[in-house]
Structure formats: C-alpha cells, structure tokens
Amino acid sequence: MALDGKVAVVTGAAMGIGKAMTEILLQNGAKVALLDFNETAGKSLLEALKKQYGQEKTLFLTCDIESEEQTKAALQTTRETFGGIDIMCNNAGILNESTWEKTVSINLMGVIRGTYLALEHMSKLNGGQGGVIINTASMAGLGPLPSCPVYTASKHGVVGFTRAIAAASSALGYGIRINVLCPGFVQTDLFSNIPARLGKFSLLADATKKMAEKMETLSVSEVAECLLELVVDEMKNGEAFMVLPKSKKYMTFPVLL
Numbered sequence: 001m002a003l004d005g006k007v008a009v010v011t012g013a014a015m016g017i018g019k020a021m022t023e024i025l026l027q028n029g030a031k032v033a034l035l036d037f038n039e040t041a042g043k044s045l046l047e048a049l050k051k052q053y054g055q056e057k058t059l060f061l062t063c064d065i066e067s068e069e070q071t072k073a074a075l076q077t078t079r080e081t082f083g084g085i086d087i088m089c090n091n092a093g094i095l096n097e098s099t100w101e102k103t104v105s106i107n108l109m110g111v112i113r114g115t116y117l118a119l120e121h122m123s124k125l126n127g128g129q130g131g132v133i134i135n136t137a138s139m140a141g142l143g144p145l146p147s148c149p150v151y152t153a154s155k156h157g158v159v160g161f162t163r164a165i166a167a168a169s170s171a172l173g174y175g176i177r178i179n180v181l182c183p184g185f186v187q188t189d190l191f192s193n194i195p196a197r198l199g200k201f202s203l204l205a206d207a208t209k210k211m212a213e214k215m216e217t218l219s220v221s222e223v224a225e226c227l228l229e230l231v232v233d234e235m236k237n238g239e240a241f242m243v244l245p246k247s248k249k250y251m252t253f254p255v256l257l
Ligand SMILES: NC(=O)c1ccc[n+]([C@@H]2O[C@H](COP(=O)([O-])OP(=O)(O)OC[C@H]3O[C@@H](n4cnc5c(N)ncnc54)[C@H](O)[C@@H]3O)[C@@H](O)[C@H]2O)c1
Pocket: 011, 012, 013, 014, 015, 016, 017, 018, 035, 036, 037, 038, 063, 064, 065, 066, 091, 092, 093, 094, 106, 110, 136, 137, 138, 139, 182, 183, 184, 185, 186, 187, 188, 189, 190, 191
C-alpha cells in the first residue's frame, strides 16, 4: 500500500509509540487523525505537526476508546474531514495491575471496539475501499509476564482476536488486512514507575527490570518502522510481528488440527 493520500487513524497518538506511529505515517504521505483522551498532549502535538506537515494533514480528536460513542464519533468525523479511512492503528493501552478491569477494558475491549468500528467504514461489504488495521499488543501477548498477569491476558487477547478477525476478513472478503504488533520493552511513559503499576505484584518489579536489561529496550522509532512494514506489505494478513532491539520475527503458531 502506497501511503500518499491515504487516511490513517491512530489511537493513543498523543505520546509514546502512538506519536511515533503518527509521525512515520505523515512522513510517508498519509493524513492522520490522532485520537487520545489526553487532550492537552494531543493538542500540543497537533500544533507541532501542523507546523511540520501543513495544516491539512492532521486532525486531533479527544476520544476515550472505552467509549463506543466517542470512538464512533471520532471515526465519523475523520471520514467526513478526510474522505475515508484506509489505515486504523489500535494502539492505545495502559499497564496497571491494580485497576485490572480498566486494563482489560482499554487494552482488549478498546482494540476490539476500534477494529469493529473501523470495519464498518473500511469493509468492501459495506461499500468501503478496504485497507489495513494494525493492533498493538506486546511480547506479553506471546508469553507471560509474571509481574503483570492481567496485562498479559489483555495482550494475549489482542493477539488471538487479531489472528481470528484477520482470517474472518479473508474468508468473508472484507478487503482488509489485519495484523498485530508485538514489541518488547519500549522507552515510553508506560514503561516508567513500574512498581506503582504492578499492584500486588510490585515485588516482581526488580525481576522485570532485569528482564528488560537483558532484552534491552526499543526506541519508539524502531517500533514505528515495523508498523510501516505491516501497513505497506500487501501480503501481510493475520501476522503477529515480534519486535526486539536486535531481531524482528513473524511468529508461527502450532496448527491444532
Ligand atoms: N512501552 C512498552 O514497553 C510497550 C511494549 C509493548 C507494547 N506496548 C503497548 O504499546 C501501546 C502504546 O503504549 P506506550 O508505551 O506508547 O504508552 P504511553 O503511556 O506512552 O502512551 C499511551 C497513549 O495512549 C493514550 N491512552 C491510554 N488510554 C486511552 C484511552 N482509554 N483512550 C484513548 N487514549 C488512551 C494515553 O493518553 C497515551 O497518549 C500500548 O498498547 C502498550 O500496551 C508498550
């Protein structure tokens, strides 16, 4: 997929990985709607991006992806402003084992919501043009992180959901490729104040930090480059793309039948 003139939506776009995703999509010619519930950070980033890429390439919409109404409205506004949606990046997520229901609500239910609402706009069965959806999971979506079992569950859910809906899209002819990004540790706000985020598992913070030192941390730009690979490669559907500082790997999964 060439990105010139394409329209992308990025959730959790105001900071971290989502901000880097937004920037690489703009650098490659796409228009981008930034969705985030942090209005201050979002509006500040929007002003900077408008200066760098022009007034017509970006849009910021305050949106909590836990809200069906807000997410639905944000996608509708994006379509009305830019003429359609070609790329949906369901990236917003949190890490907090104390507020575990919210972790599931945002990380898994928010990704499902963003995927289903994007399908309504993009599916060829609905008169759409097709396109690509990229969901952000984590390496914790491929293997357990003992210090954050609910975060692990939410990310395993994102991997499983993405692989299943990608197969459904192919079988039903949606014309939409759907893939999942599984980064290792990335230097962002989410990966700070770790003990406070682990709740009853905070005693495992040191073990996790040691794991992160061993695995080394990624920059947000490295993750964004892998997002771009999944967006532009028309052959990629149903892929789980594991990204580490020194290796990138398309995961294979056991065939059960
Ligand atoms: N940082 C890491 O080590 C790492 C590794 C692998 C995967 N991830 C995943 O990458 C994604 C982005 O994380 P990050 O590290 O950039 O975190 P971050 O905290 O730096 O940025 C997350 C962004 O999402 C927004 N957000 C959170 N909840 C939201 C909601 N309900 N509605 C709208 N916006 C919301 C925040 O305001 C923030 O701008 C998350 O899904 C995270 O689980 C992070």
